[in-house]
Amino acid sequence: MRHHISFYVGDTLHHLSDLPPELTLLDWLRDQQGRTGTKEGCNEGDCGACTVLVGRLEQGQLVWRAVNACIHLMWMLDGAQLLTVEDIRGPDGALHPVQQAMVDEHGSQCGFCTPGFVMSMVALSTRANLAELEGTLDGERVINEALAGNLCRCTGYAPIVRAMKKAALYCARNGEPIGARTAEITARLRQLHDGQTVELTSREGRVTLPASANALATAYAADPAAVLVAGGTDVGLWVTKRLRRLPHIIAVRSAQDLHQCGLRPDGALWIGAAVTYSEAMPLLVAHLPAAEDTLRRIGSTQVRNAATVCGNIGNASPIGDGPPIFMAAGAELHLRCAQERRVVPLEDFFLDYGKQDIRPGEFIEGVLVPPLAQGSVCGVYKVSKRFDQDISAVMGAFVLRMGADGTIQDARLAYGGMAGIPRRASGAEAAMRGQPATQATLYAAQAAVKEDFTPLSDMRASAWYRTTVAANLLARLFEPLMPGSPPAAQTLQNWQEVAHG
Ligand SMILES: Cc1cc2nc3c(=O)[nH]c(=O)nc-3n(C[C@H](O)[C@H](O)[C@H](O)COP(=O)(O)OP(=O)(O)OC[C@H]3O[C@@H](n4cnc5c(N)ncnc54)[C@H](O)[C@@H]3O)c2cc1C
Ligand code: FES
Ligand code: FES
Known part of the structure; x- marks a missing residue:
């Protein structure tokens, strides 16, 4: 076991052992290193003023990722090469x-x-x-x-x-x-990787960086009150905005075997708990092409470079974009507590607002997303006020399994933003199952979805807006299935006639 983290900033190697668990990279750079080129704007991952470059070996290759230093916890740098704006001029002082x-x-x-x-x-x-x-x-x-x-x-x-x-x-x-220095930086990063679990202790608390899933399971079972942190894009805000103390953090991304992401022999896509959205993106897009536009709108590049797919599930947000997509695709969650493992359908994981089917000391090892059945129709729609870098008001992810005769054999319609948890629209699904994809089926499903949910009004959207959008997204899904049907814009009025009798 090691008791310090090691990383490079520019060409300087740092070893740190006495670190408060919540210290952010931005505060360390500005307050302790005098590297004030990196700015603090929002301190919540939204504005990008604090963007820095983190270089890591991914499958042996050096990859540079932009991340927000304000919500990047300092210990996350173990084994990395950091570059700030002070580091990018050439040796002769020439501008990049x-x-x-x-x-x-x-x-x-x-x-x-x-x-x-x-x-x-x-x-x-x-x-x-x-x-x-x-x-x-x-x-x-x-x-x-x-x-x-x-x-x-x-x-x-x-x-x-x-x-x-x-x-x-x-x-x-x-x-x-910087690309011209790839061989040199790759070699120095290889030397930092010793495969050891790291335990940092300070007056303020402790951070455990388990080297493997086994080490993580043991550490978490021993202290279920510890906070698991993967990419920290949610937890970082607990620190910077809610000023929460986190006396014991257990890292997820240090576990090398949780970085696996790939297709299984049956075609299902496995995404380990340490895999970020940026890392999963190529395989996810190939697996669920209809989700591409939404996946590219989760946060920003900096957020997706740190945020894990499983953290997006673990935070159990009612407005997370990943859960409806994976739920519609029929994903299952692989949970582990010490040596005991169990598998739950993703939709059963979310019990109520802030309440999940997870026990003390249990964590998500990964999510398994089955392949879509042949001939499936899939639609994924994120509705937010801004196109980029915005949280969904309503998120709809739909998969229809079509029969050879054009009837809908099965429907999985999952929504975010419509309830305290991401949830399927069971009434609308029942209205579609076994029916042809016609205007009448659409209207019946639109009427049913209104009964499926009682959404809240909040700063993002009113309850009326959410219900209306939820129904209209079904029209968008049906549009290509019904040649010659009226455009989706008109179906709002039609649906209102149905909904309001
Ligand atoms: C600026 C900004 C924009 C954002 N935009 C979006 C957006 O558009 N759409 C969206 O869906 N989200 C968005 N988010 C939220 C966030 O980025 C995602 O939810 C992200 O996927 C969380 O992953 P993480 O690895 O950073 O989680 P962390 O912050 O590390 O953890 C989140 C929660 O999950 C728990 N957790 C983490 N890993 C595990 C595990 N393996 N097992 C059990 N529990 C675990 C943690 O304990 C914590 O409670 C945004 C965040 C920011 C800061
Ligand atoms: S200060 Fe705004 S993203 Fe970090
Ligand atoms: S905010 Fe002033 S130059 Fe961009």
Whole structure:
């Protein structure tokens, strides 16, 4: 067992042992290291002013990920290479191509957001597939996605996007300076990996970084009052916004065997507890193509780089985007307490608001998502006030298993934002089962979904809005199944006629 964490900042190797469990990377950088280039804006993962680059070995390869330092707990850096905005100039002091492009394109006014933008832009510039950016619409999408977690309130985004394109094209043709150091940084990170469990103790508390799922199970069974932290994109806010003390944290992402993500022989997709949304994305999108647009709108690139798929389930939020998707797909959750394992259908895990089917000392080892049956129709829709970086008002994920004769053999309709937990719409499902995909079936299901839920009115949406949207999303699902049907916009009125008698 080791009693310190080791990581690089720039070219300096740090070993730290005396760490308060809740110390954030941002506070450490600014208060203890004087690295004030990294800014504090919102302190909750929303604005991107604190963006830094974390390099890690993923399947042996060095991968750079932009993360929000304000909600990244310091101990998470074990085994990593950190780069802040102070580290990206060349050895001769030359600006990084991204910085030069920001100057050339007038991408900064007050400059407060600028270091965070620059770090997100550098993260994109280090990607191997830069050639795809070359002037295509797809390139715009790649850029917008990379910058969606950074807010600017004075320059405006157009010059920043122009700077990003310019820098990306420059790096695609001439190479990117940090990428040029890949072999050297990979070698130094390999030396940091000793496969040991880490136990940090300080006056303020303790952090356990188990090296394996077995070590995690043992540590958590011994202290079920400890707080499990995976990516910390929820727990980080308990610290920065609710000022909560966390006297014993047990890390999830240090367990190497929980990083597995892949297809099983029967075609089901296994996502281990340590797998982030960014890591799972390629396989998830291939597995559930209809979910792609929603998955790319979970938080921002910085959030998805830290947030785990299983943390999105473990937090049991009624407005989490992952649970309805996995529920509609028929996923099962694999739970473990000490050496005892059990499997529950995901929909049975959520019992009531803030209450899940999980015992003290039990944790999620992974989620198994079965393949969709042949001929299934799948629709996944996230409805939020802003397109990017916003929490859902309503989230609908639907899978219809169609018979050869065009009837709906089975329907799994899962919603978020409609109740205290993510839940299936059992009445609407019953209205569809065994029926042809016709206007009459749609209206019956729309009327039933109104009875399935009694949503709340809150700052995101009124109960009326939520119920109306929940019904209209079914029209969106049915639209391609009913050639010549009226457009979805008209079905709102039709549905209201049905709903209000
Ligand atoms: C700016 C911002 C934007 C966001 N946007 C979205 C969004 O658009 N959609 C969305 O769905 N979510 C969003 N979130 C919420 C959050 O990012 C997700 O819920 C994320 O997937 C949580 O994963 P994590 O690994 O960071 O969890 P953590 O913060 O590490 O943990 C969350 C909870 O799950 C528990 N937990 C973690 N791992 C396990 C495990 N293996 N077993 C049992 N319990 C476990 C923890 O104890 C804790 O209670 C956003 C968050 C931020 C900060
Ligand atoms: S300070 Fe706003 S995302 Fe960190
Ligand atoms: S330059 Fe002022 S907020 Fe972006």
